[in-house]
Amino acid sequence: MNNLERGWMYERLDGRGAINSSFITGVDKFIQFACTQQDHLSGDKVRCPCKKCHNFRFMHVEIVKHHLYKTGFVDNYFVWKHQGEKDVINEISSGQDLHGSDQPELTYDNPYRQMVLDVSCPNFSQGSSWQSSSNIEPQPTHPCEPLMEEDPNPDSQKLYDLLQAATQKLYPDSSLSQLVLVSQMLNIKMENNMSQRGYNQMMQLLKEALPEDNMGDDEHLTCCTFCGHERYKRRVGSRKRKLVPYKKMYYFPLIPRLQRLYASPATATDMRWHHEHTKEDGVMHHPSDSEAWKHFNETHYFFAVEPRNVRLGLCTNGFQPFSQSGSKYSSWPVIFTPYNLPPGMCMKEAYMFLTVIVPGPTNPKHKIDVYLQPLIKELNLLWEIGVEAFDISKKQNFQLRAALMWTISDFPAYSMLSR
Known part of the structure; x- marks a missing residue:
């Protein structure tokens, strides 16, 4: 979608402070489109793209209209991804930039992706990869500071890689990502009352693909390093080998x-x-x-x-x-x-x-x-x-x-x- 065709989205008010008729007409078209995307609805509610809700909340149609009339659309939301619209060109190009391949990423047709975005940070979806923010002009902290752009350090890059992996297909032509697969496996375990033993055996097949646990330096300690108290309760006469801690955090x-x-x-x-x-003398904001x-x-x-x-x-x-x-x-x-x-x-x-x-x-x-x-x-x-x-x-x-x-x-x- 050409951004010029949706210029009305950010021309909410006219010179007198009234709502433009083009904005009202555009909002009606947006609502009409959102209501036709059944996979992106929650009952009869649609995601609200106003500056307050940021596509995180599902609202009734009339409430969404009221929010948009009052605050307008979230910035740079020319492609209605959260409502089901696809931007194929951007999806393919971002996948090529990050991974050097022609394999397109999973888009917002995959609702599990929002789980990662919600945990990462509010509005992280506006820039899920550091390259996607290349159009933002960096500003120096100090006026005289020389500006030099760098690639993310390894720790920060892990976060961007995680976000990309959450949307990346398991293999070409697959409809599932790693996050979708794990979530659905847990759902199957719950719905079928699968025993923990059976689930562990099933997960053993995927163990090679999972990261190793990282429990820190105190993993094997049996006594508290602070007071010397024993870590686990003594279970006299019990045949179970499971260690029961006195306290957990x-x-x-x-x-x-x-x-x-x-x-x-x-x-x-x-x-x-x-x-x-800007600081004002005598006033603490x-x-x-x-x-x-x-x-x-x-x-x-x-x-x-x-x-x-x-x-x-x-x-x-x-x-x-x-x-x-x-x-x-x-x-x-x-x-x-x-x-x-x-x-x-x-x-x-x-x-x-x-x-x-x-x-x-x-x-x-x-x-x-x-x-x-x-x-x-x-x-x-x-x-x-x-x-x-x-x-x-x-x-x-x-x-x-x-x-x-x-x-x-x-x-x-x-x-x-x-x-």
Whole structure:
């Protein structure tokens, strides 16, 4: 589709502030087209491409019209991919650029692809490969900084390769990608009540194609390195060989998600907002306007000189995930927020990174530092050395550092964190 033919999409208002008749007519054609694509509907609802929903939500037709009349279409959405329209030329060219072959990628006809995009970052679909953002003119962080474009570093390239692999066909003429295959296998296991043993035997056939597990240096330890307590319960008289731990926790690494913020064209520029926005004397619009932030920059100049370094806030508290009528159960999540982002983004759910979950049933109390060890290890690495990241907005690799600026909690949780 020629972009000129859909110029009406971004000519919503006329000179008097009223909605153009061409825009209303175009919206009607869009709705008519979207309703004919049965594979991309959710009942009688269609994906809303307005600037607020970003094609993530299914809405009734009238609500979609209202959103488009109010806010307009998301930027550069000339091809209605989420509604079922194909852009064959771009699909083939992107596949050739990345893989050196003529094999086209799976398009949005594959709904599983959105699963990866949702996990990666909001609006990552606007640039699922770093080459797809080549039309964005990179801007230097400092006026006098020489601009040199680079290829992504190996760690960042893994993310782009993962996104491409999620849409790449298993073999020529295949209708399935690797993600579709694995998802459907799990669905078959669930629907047919397949035993774990049978499923494991089936998965054994694909073991050669799966990456090796990476459980870290403490995988084979039988005692806690902090207090010396045994890791597993002793099961006297039991014939089962399965080891049962005293306590479990769930940890989701922070570093890959910080790198992803710069790997996505939807957030890379916004991560420098704290440094580039216009400051007004005597008015605090953002924590970067506060005296504490300025004092930190003066004290740690080596950190502040790179605007892309990340300032983090940590929040934790216990909550009861079950009904109040049941037995007591206290679960403790640890959430990080990057405060580089503008106020309208850093408080959104998409940018609150769940990093640690300490399940119940009891409160970890003063032992919470045991569960925070992998997190503290990551934070020390980010502060002392940093990790290599790729800034897609400037096409450059840089050393990404991060600092924990503050914690947010009530007084009982504060007493636990301050020990």
